[in-house]
Amino acid sequence: MERKEVATLPSFSHFIQTLIETKSVFLKAMLLTIELTVVSILIGIVIGLFFALLKISKIKVLEFISDAYVYLVRGTPLIVQIFILYFGISGIFLLPDFWAASLALALHNGAYISEILRGSIQAVDKGQMEAGRSLGMTKVLTLRRVILPQAFRRALPPLGNQFIIGLKDSSLAAFISMNELFNVATTLGSNNFDEMTYLLIVAIYYLVLVALLTFVVNRFESKLAVSDR
Amino acid sequence: MDTKEMIKINQLNKSFGDLHVLKGIDMTVYESDVVCLIGASGSGKSTLLRCLNFLEKKDNGNIIIKGKEVDPNTDNLNKIREKVGMVFQHFNLFPHKTVLENIIEAPIMVKGVDKEEAISKAKQLLSKVGLEDKLDVYPNKLSGGQKQRVAIARALAMEPEIMLFDEPTSALDPELVGEVLATMKELAEEGMTMVVVTHEMDFAKEVADWIVYMHDGKIVERGNPEQFFSNPKEERTQEFLKTTILK
Numbered sequence: 001m002e003r004k005e006v007a008t009l010p011s012f013s014h015f016i017q018t019l020i021e022t023k024s025v026f027l028k029a030m031l032l033t034i035e036l037t038v039v040s041i042l043i044g045i046v047i048g049l050f051f052a053l054l055k056i057s058k059i060k061v062l063e064f065i066s067d068a069y070v071y072l073v074r075g076t077p078l079i080v081q082i083f084i085l086y087f088g089i090s091g092i093f094l095l096p097d098f099w100a101a102s103l104a105l106a107l108h109n110g111a112y113i114s115e116i117l118r119g120s121i122q123a124v125d126k127g128q129m130e131a132g133r134s135l136g137m138t139k140v141l142t143l144r145r146v147i148l149p150q151a152f153r154r155a156l157p158p159l160g161n162q163f164i165i166g167l168k169d170s171s172l173a174a175f176i177s178m179n180e181l182f183n184v185a186t187t188l189g190s191n192n193f194d195e196m197t198y199l200l201i202v203a204i205y206y207l208v209l210v211a212l213l214t215f216v217v218n219r220f221e222s223k224l225a226v227s228d229r
Numbered sequence: 230m231d232t233k234e235m236i237k238i239n240q241l242n243k244s245f246g247d248l249h250v251l252k253g254i255d256m257t258v259y260e261s262d263v264v265c266l267i268g269a270s271g272s273g274k275s276t277l278l279r280c281l282n283f284l285e286k287k288d289n290g291n292i293i294i295k296g297k298e299v300d301p302n303t304d305n306l307n308k309i310r311e312k313v314g315m316v317f318q319h320f321n322l323f324p325h326k327t328v329l330e331n332i333i334e335a336p337i338m339v340k341g342v343d344k345e346e347a348i349s350k351a352k353q354l355l356s357k358v359g360l361e362d363k364l365d366v367y368p369n370k371l372s373g374g375q376k377q378r379v380a381i382a383r384a385l386a387m388e389p390e391i392m393l394f395d396e397p398t399s400a401l402d403p404e405l406v407g408e409v410l411a412t413m414k415e416l417a418e419e420g421m422t423m424v425v426v427t428h429e430m431d432f433a434k435e436v437a438d439w440i441v442y443m444h445d446g447k448i449v450e451r452g453n454p455e456q457f458f459s460n461p462k463e464e465r466t467q468e469f470l471k472t473t474i475l476k
């Protein structure tokens with residue numbers, strides 16, 4: 001029976017030394033991780049909003065399409081979705097790896113974001129739409145000017161949470177050869193026969209990114225919360 | 230006859246599923262009249278009011294606004310709603326907008342009014358309802374009475390020709406009712422055509438030109454306040470007045 005290799009923890013000084021030595025290559029990888037995350041979240045919000053609106057449209061076919069999309073995404077592993085998109089789309093037309101990865105992540109995030117937005121749109125008091133309508137505003141205008149701003153505000157905490165998940169999920173882009181953080185860590189680790197050191201280093205980078213993201217979301221939240229104070 | 234018919238409804242029917250809520254309502258509201266709609270909870274008052282600005286879709290019957298029959302399927306209801314303001318029991322102010330932003334939103338976005346002009350109009354309206362110092366305040370900082378006065382100012386900003394009020398003081402603490410009724414009374418005196426659902430019998434007595442009493446989806450009795458309150462014809466009305474005046 002094959003035995004699993006036991007990795008030992010690196011000494012503290014070795015860890016620090018490696019951390020410093022590899023910082024330029026990791027910073028470059030971090031930039032790619034940030035790009036993947038930001039692009040996929042932004043597209044994910046657009047996709048999520050689109051399917052959330054389908055879901056609340058009260059038109060059966062559109063509701064069904066939205067349900068089907070959410071079910072497909074939630075019902076299959078992200079890595080399967082990434083592979084299907086990567087190999088599937090690349091087979092049809094040429095899509096740069098970065099965009100294949102971003103699109104896969106965006107489609108994945110979009111399903112969760114659509115559920116978050118749907119919930120927060122429906123949580124806005126029904127009287128708000130009626131007030132807008134009674135002032136002569138159209139449904140679309142009321143949605144845009146009255147309902148969505150309130151819904152986004154309400155959605156911000158769960159969205160922030162989804163952004164963090166999206167950030168960490170971007171590590172799966174390593175499997176379609178994106179040189180983002182996780183890929184760099186595993187590659188360097190196996191090249192140097194020192195996996196554990198590099199995994200610990202990459203964990204630090206993710207923790208810093210999550211802290212930054214949390215900070216940005218919190219800032220946004222408190223800025224929007226003026227009217228609740 | 231030179232008083233204009235602002236609203237005329239003929240044989241209006243409305244059901245929610247199996248529940249027949251409005252059962253053949255006939256009603257006319259003349260220009261500058263104040264009509265108070267009274268009746269027990271569940272009698273269909275709100276539904277009637279909401280049919281008048283097409284927030285609810287009638288099943289059948291005619292709704293004629295300023296002499297023109299409205300067909301909800303072909304007419305631009307938004308255009309009609311511009312002319313028919315509505316004030317709700319729970320204010321429904323936009324919580325993410327300041328008092329000023331609440332008021333200028335529809336004039337700018339719907340009517341395309343110039344921003345400067347909308348602001349100066351809003352200030353005028355706010356001083357009219359006694360809240361000129363609340364311009365930049367968010368609604369959650371206001372008392373219920375202040376919220377409702379802002380809601381009235383917001384509706385007036387569209388320069389409506391008819392105002393509908395659905396229990397505008399029912400959600401207010403008793404000590405705040407007076408300020409809202411005073412604003413409404415002032416509006417009535419300026420000649421606004423108003424349909425008011427209310428349980429404030431003193432207000433109805435003093436301000437209304439007509440009282441309409443609804444029961445179970447029908448108009449049971451209507452009359453001028455003096456006749457209605459001192460000498461109601463229908464037994465149902467007498468019973469209703471006994472219970473409400475005791476309250």
Ligand SMILES: Nc1ncnc2c1ncn2[C@@H]1O[C@H](COP(=O)(O)OP(=O)(O)O)[C@@H](O)[C@H]1O
Pocket residue numbers: 245248250268269270271272273274275276277
């Ligand atoms: N959207 C709705 N769906 C189903 N039933 C409704 C709806 N709105 C009102 N109703 C019902 O219609 C009846 C009349 O309601 P409403 O017009 O609100 O009465 P009122 O304002 O006189 O209290 C009530 O039985 C109420 O439950």
Ligand SMILES: [Mg+2]
Pocket residue numbers: 274275276395396
């Ligand atoms: Mg009611």
